[in-house]
Amino acid sequence: FSSTTPIKxxxxxGDGIGxxxxxxxxxVFTAADVAIEWDEHYVSTEVDPxxxxxxxxxxxxxxxxxxxxxxxxxxxxxxxxxxxxxxxLRKELNLYANVRPCYSLPGYKTRYDxxxxxxxxxxxxxxxxGLEHQVVKGVVESIKIITRKASMRVAEYAFxxxxxxxxxxxxxxxxxxxxxxxxxxxxxxxxEVAEKYPEIEYEKVVIDxxxxxxxxxxxxxDVLVMPNLYGDxxxxxxxGLVGGLGLTPSCNIGEDGIALAEAVHxxxxxxxxxxxxxxxxxxxxxxxxxxHLKLNKxxxxxxxxxxxxxxxxxxxxxxxxxxxxxxxxTKAICDHL
Amino acid sequence: FSSTTPIKxxxxxGDGIGxxxxxxxxxVFTAADVAIEWDEHYVSTEVDPxxxxxxxxxxxxxxxxxxxxxxxxxxxxxxxxxxxxxxxLRKELNLYANVRPCYSLPGYKTRYDxxxxxxxxxxxxxxxxGLEHQVVKGVVESIKIITRKASMRVAEYAFxxxxxxxxxxxxxxxxxxxxxxxxxxxxxxxxEVAEKYPEIEYEKVVIDxxxxxxxxxxxxxDVLVMPNLYGDxxxxxxxGLVGGLGLTPSCNIGEDGIALAEAVHxxxxxxxxxxxxxxxxxxxxxxxxxxHLKLNKxxxxxxxxxxxxxxxxxxxxxxxxxxxxxxxxTKAICDHL
Ligand SMILES: CC(C)[C@H](C(=O)O)[C@@H](O)C(=O)O
Ligand SMILES: CC(C)[C@H](C(=O)O)[C@@H](O)C(=O)O
Numbered sequence: 140f141s142s143t144t145p146i147k148x149x150x151x152x153g154d155g156i157g158x159x160x161x162x163x164x165x166x167v168f169t170a171a172d173v174a175i176e177w178d179e180h181y182v183s184t185e186v187d188p189x190x191x192x193x194x195x196x197x198x199x200x201x202x203x204x205x206x207x208x209x210x211x212x213x214x215x216x217x218x219x220x221x222x223x224x225x226x227x228l229r230k231e232l233n234l235y236a237n238v239r240p241c242y243s244l245p246g247y248k249t250r251y252d253x254x255x256x257x258x259x260x261x262x263x264x265x266x267x268x269g270l271e272h273q274v275v276k277g278v279v280e281s282i283k284i285i286t287r288k289a290s291m292r293v294a295e296y297a298f299x300x301x302x303x304x305x306x307x308x309x310x311x312x313x314x315x316x317x318x319x320x321x322x323x324x325x326x327x328x329x330x331e332v333a334e335k336y337p338e339i340e341y342e343k344v345v346i347d348x349x350x351x352x353x354x355x356x357x358x359x360x361d362v363l364v365m366p367n368l369y370g371d372x373x374x375x376x377x378x379g380l381v382g383g384l385g386l387t388p389s390c391n392i393g394e395d396g397i398a399l400a401e402a403v404h405x406x407x408x409x410x411x412x413x414x415x416x417x418x419x420x421x422x423x424x425x426x427x428x429x430x431h432l433k434l435n436k437x438x439x440x441x442x443x444x445x446x447x448x449x450x451x452x453x454x455x456x457x458x459x460x461x462x463x464x465x466x467x468x469t470k471a472i473c474d475h476l
Numbered sequence: 477f478s479s480t481t482p483i484k485x486x487x488x489x490g491d492g493i494g495x496x497x498x499x500x501x502x503x504v505f506t507a508a509d510v511a512i513e514w515d516e517h518y519v520s521t522e523v524d525p526x527x528x529x530x531x532x533x534x535x536x537x538x539x540x541x542x543x544x545x546x547x548x549x550x551x552x553x554x555x556x557x558x559x560x561x562x563x564x565l566r567k568e569l570n571l572y573a574n575v576r577p578c579y580s581l582p583g584y585k586t587r588y589d590x591x592x593x594x595x596x597x598x599x600x601x602x603x604x605x606g607l608e609h610q611v612v613k614g615v616v617e618s619i620k621i622i623t624r625k626a627s628m629r630v631a632e633y634a635f636x637x638x639x640x641x642x643x644x645x646x647x648x649x650x651x652x653x654x655x656x657x658x659x660x661x662x663x664x665x666x667x668e669v670a671e672k673y674p675e676i677e678y679e680k681v682v683i684d685x686x687x688x689x690x691x692x693x694x695x696x697x698d699v700l701v702m703p704n705l706y707g708d709x710x711x712x713x714x715x716g717l718v719g720g721l722g723l724t725p726s727c728n729i730g731e732d733g734i735a736l737a738e739a740v741h742x743x744x745x746x747x748x749x750x751x752x753x754x755x756x757x758x759x760x761x762x763x764x765x766x767x768h769l770k771l772n773k774x775x776x777x778x779x780x781x782x783x784x785x786x787x788x789x790x791x792x793x794x795x796x797x798x799x800x801x802x803x804x805x806t807k808a809i810c811d812h813l
Contacts (some may be wrong), residue, residue, distance in 0.1 A: 223653070249692075250587040266620075271657035283603075287614035314705065316560070320608035326537035347712035354691060354716035355586075368651065372709065375684035379691030421561040452641040 145176035148362040149201040153211030156416035163418035163469040164425045170473035173437050186362035192227040199231050208399045212406040229262050234391035236296045237262040241377035241387050246450030251380045257362045261293040261371020267367045274319025290328035297364035298336045308340035312349050312365035386421035398431040402425035414464040416455040482513040488540040490548030492743025493753035500755035500806040501762045507810035510774050529564040545736045566599050571728035573633045574599040578714035578724050583787030588717045594699045597707020598630040599649040604704045622658040627665035634701035635673045645677035649686050649702035725760035737761035751801040754793040758806040781812035
């Protein structure tokens with residue numbers, strides 16, 4: 140494999156612990172002989188007027204050109220008149236589906252065993268429209284937008300994902316008993332797509348009930364698809380079941396085959412630069428990127444090495460109750476390859 | 477106490493299992509010598525034009541007159557042109573705060589021990605405004621309304637509740653990083669009220685993070701206050717931690733001292749009339765009603781009898797893994813009094 144022409148992939152190490160965990164990914168990928176050539180881009184220190192954010196136009200262009208990328212945590216600098224970096228990426232690159240698998244890591248005990256959930260979140264509209272205004276003093280409104288186009292797109296992605304990944308069921312999560320028009324349209328799109336997949340079980344679950352049932356018995360669910368904010372909430376809840384955002388990968392899917400894998404945890408400025416960060420979420424996100432590139436063999440090798448290192452328990456970072464540095468944990472993974 | 481003039485309270489037995497669990501409450505209250513005279517109201521079979529719902533004008537008037545009531549589950553009949561019964565009650569009676577305590581029941585094992593949380597939900601506006609429309613074909617919007625008035629009112633209630641119930645911390649739950657104007661106004665109101673309670677710890681937590689942390693470590697939280705939809709979601713999640721909506725009480729607080737306690741679970745039509753329903757949520761809601769009426773002694777007696785019956789484990793309904801009927805479980809509680 141090391142002799143094939145390398146695939147170019149954009150890498151956003153991000154802020155805080157980002158560069159350290161990105162370094163870990165580079166080392167593990169090198170150890171696994173993955174033929175990736177990283178095209179590194181950093182968060183700028185100035186607002187680029189072409190993106191109205193601290194992301195440069197060149198860095199967005201890099202993802203559009205390479206069609207694949209990996210992103211560490213980005214903290215949006217405080218101040219007005221520019222956009223959140225995460226949202227800028229989603230909107231500018233039209234990353235319409237955010238896929239977050241949450242599964243129990245063998246050997247890392249939480250209150251839940253055998254969790255195996257995939258949340259698929261609409262990533263471009265809904266409550267994230269940015270449309271808000273003051274009606275009169277003391278009365279403000281935010282507008283949630285649901286379109287048939289974005290709902291069909293994410294529903295189609297969810298069912299196709301379920302089918303191609305051997306999943307049995309898709310649950311559409313909603314609050315259509317209250318938001319009949321918006322969540323109603325979302326459900327209608329899911330209904331339509333579900334008809335084309337008679338082999339996949341399909342159900343509709345109200346979000347409040349979904350959260351209660353996830354906490355009581357996550358095995359009731361398999362693939363979950365939902366509008367933006369519900370996806371934000373439920374994907375974090377699911378991550379909590381297996382240990383938190385430090386352990387769960389994610390991948391953003393755009394049109395024309397674009398995929399930007401992403402660790403969705405924070406930039407942890409308090410431990411940045413101290414060689415203490417846990418690179419697992421970014422590593423597993425890197426594995427999702429490799430699968431997207433159909434580099435399945437190396438994806439599985441790296442995945443097993445990560446899982447086995449954590450399961451063994453000898454090398455774990457502080458957040459998992461261990462005493463290893465980022466470097467030691469990374470080396471242990473490389474040794475497992 | 478049995479010789480005092482009885483306090484009149486409205487009782488909505490509700491649908492499905494409602495009448496059976498309401499009967500259980502009546503029996504337990506009688507056994508505890510609670511001087512309550514129930515003013516019973518049923519869901520009508522026709523839409524009352526004065527309320528535009530299946531709730532009659534007289535039944536709403538009853539709560540306004542008595543200022544206190546207890547409500548079983550109400551299933552909104554399907555069909556168009558009338559309103560949800562639950563929402564009609566909240567809006568017409570201006571029930572601005574929904575209080576849901578969630579605590580571990582001794583002897584009833586879940587994955588979580590020692591949960592002790594109070595969610596306080598804004599109950600009149602937010603995502604429940606009912607304002608929705610189609611912009612163009614395939615594009616719909618829902619409007620979330622946040623007002624200073626309703627936010628101040630619920631924030632004040634939450635801090636006062638914390639203070640009068642010996643609670644240490646209030647967490648305001650939001651997504652103001654995305655909905656800066658609406659959730660921003662909600663937080664600003666919480667900030668203002670928090671200043672008047674320097675003895676109560678105060679924090680702001682983003683809803684996605686809150687759900688993750690609740691699942692990982694519920695002991696991080698104490699009292700949580702939030703806009704309507706987040707309250708809907710988080711209160712169900714918290715109920716899930718301790719066993720579900722069949723075990724958790726709730727009380728809706730209105731202006732002028734109105735309180736409508738409510739079991740928030742469904743009407744369970746599948747087991748209705750079979751003497752199988754678990755009356756715990758309605759009983760514990762009745763206890764909240766008694767506390768609101770300052771009938772603390774009887775509230776504590778009944779509360780202990782319920783808790784002890786469940787803890788003992790001899791008489792439990794099917795949902796808790798037992799084989800008791802509603803009547804047997806109710807009798808066991810009465811025997812504990
Ligand atoms: C940082 C924030 C804007 C973002 C979101 O709300 O989507 C985050 O919570 C996430 O889930 O990626
Ligand atoms: C039945 C439904 C309208 C209601 C709500 O969304 O508020 C319920 O979930 C609740 O929490 O009381």
